[in-house]
Amino acid sequence: xxxxxxxxxxxxxxxxxxxxxxxxxxxxxxxxxxxxxxxxxxxxxxxxxxxxxxxxxxxxxxxxxxxxxxxxxxxxxxxxxxxxxxxxxxxxxxxxxxxxxxxxxxxxxxxxxxxxxxxxxxxxxxxxxxxxxxxxxxxxxxxxxxxxxxxxxxxxxxxxxxxxxxxxxxxxxxxxxxxxxxxxxxxxxxxxxxxxxxxxxxxxxxxxxxxxxxxxxxxxxxxxxxxxxxxxxxxxxxxxxxxxxxxxxxxxxxxxxxxxxxxxxxxxxxxxxxxxxxxxxxxxxxxxxxxxxxxxxxxxxxxxxxxxxxxxxxxxxxxxxxxxxxxxxxxxxxxxxxxxxxxxxxxxxxxxxxxxxxxxxxxxxxxxxxxxxxxxxxxxx
Amino acid sequence: xxxxxxxxxxxxxxxxxxxxxxxxxxxxxxxxxxxxxxxxxxxxxxxxxxxxxxxxxxxxxxxxxxxxxxxxxxxxxxxxxxxxxxxxxxxxxxxxxxxxxxxxxxxxxxxxxxxxxxxxxxxxxxxxxxxxxxxxxxxxxxxxxxxxxxxxxxxxxxxxx
Numbered sequence: 001x002x003x004x005x006x007x008x009x010x011x012x013x014x015x016x017x018x019x020x021x022x023x024x025x026x027x028x029x030x031x032x033x034x035x036x037x038x039x040x041x042x043x044x045x046x047x048x049x050x051x052x053x054x055x056x057x058x059x060x061x062x063x064x065x066x067x068x069x070x071x072x073x074x075x076x077x078x079x080x081x082x083x084x085x086x087x088x089x090x091x092x093x094x095x096x097x098x099x100x101x102x103x104x105x106x107x108x109x110x111x112x113x114x115x116x117x118x119x120x121x122x123x124x125x126x127x128x129x130x131x132x133x134x135x136x137x138x139x140x141x142x143x144x145x146x147x148x149x150x151x152x153x154x155x156x157x158x159x160x161x162x163x164x165x166x167x168x169x170x171x172x173x174x175x176x177x178x179x180x181x182x183x184x185x186x187x188x189x190x191x192x193x194x195x196x197x198x199x200x201x202x203x204x205x206x207x208x209x210x211x212x213x214x215x216x217x218x219x220x221x222x223x224x225x226x227x228x229x230x231x232x233x234x235x236x237x238x239x240x241x242x243x244x245x246x247x248x249x250x251x252x253x254x255x256x257x258x259x260x261x262x263x264x265x266x267x268x269x270x271x272x273x274x275x276x277x278x279x280x281x282x283x284x285x286x287x288x289x290x291x292x293x294x295x296x297x298x299x300x301x302x303x304x305x306x307x308x309x310x311x312x313x314x315x316x317x318x319x320x321x322x323x324x325x326x327x328x329x330x331x332x333x334x335x336x337x338x339x340x341x342x343x344x345x346x347x348x349x350x351x352x353x354x355x356x357x358x359x360x361x362x363x364x365x366x367x368x369x370x371x372x373x374x375x376x377x378x379x380x381x
Numbered sequence: 382x383x384x385x386x387x388x389x390x391x392x393x394x395x396x397x398x399x400x401x402x403x404x405x406x407x408x409x410x411x412x413x414x415x416x417x418x419x420x421x422x423x424x425x426x427x428x429x430x431x432x433x434x435x436x437x438x439x440x441x442x443x444x445x446x447x448x449x450x451x452x453x454x455x456x457x458x459x460x461x462x463x464x465x466x467x468x469x470x471x472x473x474x475x476x477x478x479x480x481x482x483x484x485x486x487x488x489x490x491x492x493x494x495x496x497x498x499x500x501x502x503x504x505x506x507x508x509x510x511x512x513x514x515x516x517x518x519x520x521x522x523x524x525x526x527x528x529x530x531x532x533x534x535x536x537x538x539x540x541x542x
Contacts, residue, residue, distance in 0.1 A: 054460050054463040057467070072467075072471055110473055114473065353475050353499055354497065355392075355394075355477075355478055355479050356474060359477065364429050365397070365478075366437065369397050
């Protein structure tokens, strides 16, 4: 048997073992019980004072729900994810969801390395000026839109925009606990990564992505942040700023005003349900989002907005007739488009196997094989 | 008589191709019971197939019940087997099922049935004693041993495409 196997020094595992244990929330005592090792032994392993065998490492990986390669990761800085695990715990987010998100981000990084993918230019950081006011949100949104070359146009696909021009990794996972909407983390090695609740509609997810982008550029020193439903209606200045930024980023003031004057020349008195639906479709946002945007731009009063929202039901015939419901509720893919491109390109270049491709895409091997077979795209033996 | 001199760990690729051709049991039952080992992960992945998992699961359970397949898992007490497994995972090229299959084959002295060229190459690199077989090679062996006719093989092969 060949001796040319990867055999790293076991001393390197300590920090990552501790990181994996704390991220899943186990105490030394709990792990001791599951592994049959003394607490002092695990403590020595974590501090790098005791050698860990492959048998022990494998058992750790099972308990901590991590692939074995996690413990061999040379990029040991997990500061941002350590923060995320803590805030996710406070927000009652499933630990497994955050671990899955972390693994997806690691896989993205591995694919970039494997494919020698170009490193994206840096993401702007405005955290030094601590922006928090509504006016600052409007200004910053305009600056960002300008830098992204959007002018007054609606953002047709915020995923492509932020992944393509900012290099942000945006993943979807279903999360039903804790009213989770989205999260961001800015990791030294993995870059800016967003997790969005796949159970939400496209329009809602679009707003959540813009909201997380606000945190990413304005509150980056937090390193990680979790948003629940409550955060979107909170009086917390950071959340109010992120909401205002998201609204201005997705629905620029000038364009809203121009469009509204076309649709509703007499303005506030004639802003009807169908006007809101038309605007929501144009900007790719929800009926609620455009309603509150008109309030913030003083186009309608709060009372009018509440009345319009009460009137609107998403299954209404008008919404259906105007095309509001089209393509809004299909489940998004777990992985971003560029990630999928890199994975497929790696497979086509025979850098990874088909089984690995399916794993990276978080798809069932047999289902993916069937899809490839049906379209005659299988790579030859 | 079995042309397989040793037990064979069979991976997703081979199971998938033969199943799609409707020939999983027909081909594998030609050889003596106990010839083929399948890692648990591969069986579970087959059963998780959203559209066909239930039916494939029935076929796999049937093959296990009549000892055509034997479920096998990584030996979590073996330093060497786990070392090979970790090596496979760290390469980042292979899936979990392939990594386990290769670790088991290389460590226990079994052979490997896989259609993935890189997996077969890596397996031979780790242990030159391991023989590897593709689905087509298995079918050719069945013809050479007179277990299936060329017409039957042609029919199966056409459905595998």
